[in-house]
Amino acid sequence: MIRNRIAALAATAVAASLLLTACNATDEAAGAASAAKDGVGAALQSLHFDNGTAKQHKATPKTGDWATGAGKPATAPAAKKWVQLSASRAGDLNPVVVNGAGFTLYRFDKDTANPSRSNCNDACATTWPPVVVAPGGRIFIDGVDKSEVGVVKRADGNLQVTVGGWPVYRFSKDLKPGDTNGQGVGGTWFGVTPDGRKAGVQDQGSTGGGQTGTAAATSVVLSDERDFGDPSEGLAGSGCKNVARDDSASSLRASGTLKIWSEKNCKGESKVVQGDIADLASIGFANKISSVFLG
Numbered sequence: 079m080i081r082n083r084i085a086a087l088a089a090t091a092v093a094a095s096l097l098l099t100a101c102n103a104t105d106e107a108a109g110a111a112s113a114a115k116d117g118v119g120a121a122l123q124s125l126h127f128d129n130g131t132a133k134q135h136k137a138t139p140k141t142g143d144w145a146t147g148a149g150k151p152a153t154a155p156a157a158k159k160w161v162q163l164s165a166s167r168a169g170d171l172n173p174v175v176v177n178g179a180g181f182t183l184y185r186f187d188k189d190t191a192n193p194s195r196s197n198c199n200d201a202c203a204t205t206w207p208p209v210v211v212a213p214g215g216r217i218f219i220d221g222v223d224k225s226e227v228g229v230v231k232r233a234d235g236n237l238q239v240t241v242g243g244w245p246v247y248r249f250s251k252d253l254k255p256g257d258t259n260g261q262g263v264g265g266t267w268f269g270v271t272p273d274g275r276k277a278g279v280q281d282q283g284s285t286g287g288g289q290t291g292t293a294a295a296t297s298v299v300l301s302d303e304r305d306f307g308d309p310s311e312g313l314a315g316s317g318c319k320n321v322a323r324d325d326s327a328s329s330l331r332a333s334g335t336l337k338i339w340s341e342k343n344c345k346g347e348s349k350v351v352q353g354d355i356a357d358l359a360s361i362g363f364a365n366k367i368s369s370v371f372l373g
Contacts, residue, residue, distance in 0.1 A: 124214045199234070278349070297372065299330065299332075342369050
């Protein structure tokens, strides 16, 4: 009997020890998660937000956003002591956010806004350099609401600036202020508006709440008449597609985002559209489509 009681007490002690170990492990994991979350929160709190431009605040010339000048392709940047976010116009995009040097900033549909997360790393981040700011740095906001601006910690540890929750980037093929060569690339890259939406996209729906944006269209039907009347022509696949009947479309149907062009081989004037357009005249593109980019 005594031996049985001793064995029972020993088993109880072991179980208690295991439970305590498990609780400690759970507490440590929760603490680590909290610390990680607080790390971004602390970094955000360490940043200084100033209304206006870097010039108005007499930032040192050729620093921060100004360090990348015209004619020089963007590369994966080091974290800047300051960055500027200005609501502006670039090409056909109005409004769109530009940096201190006037270069267009973009968002990526494969990222998420809630929670903020960047899915562009390694080679992607060379083609699309993220806008990163050093801890304790300054963000000048000009025409952008402070409530829309934040940061997210990237896989490499840098703090990337977000607008409307979306991480923002430069495009390496934009070589001068006002270039918008990244608009519509792959059906997933778009200039970012001051509230985090996709700039220049027609019939745009909600993009918040962690949605990754509308997928690129893989087919389109171009109709010669408004309101999708016949005759019509269908195109499908991915990449640039030339239309058979040049400059004839007055409306189009598509499930997703595509880019339309005024010349063959995806050249000339262009516009990114999303979904059905019952009257292309409403966006200044009636009887002007010569090619489209799908997928």
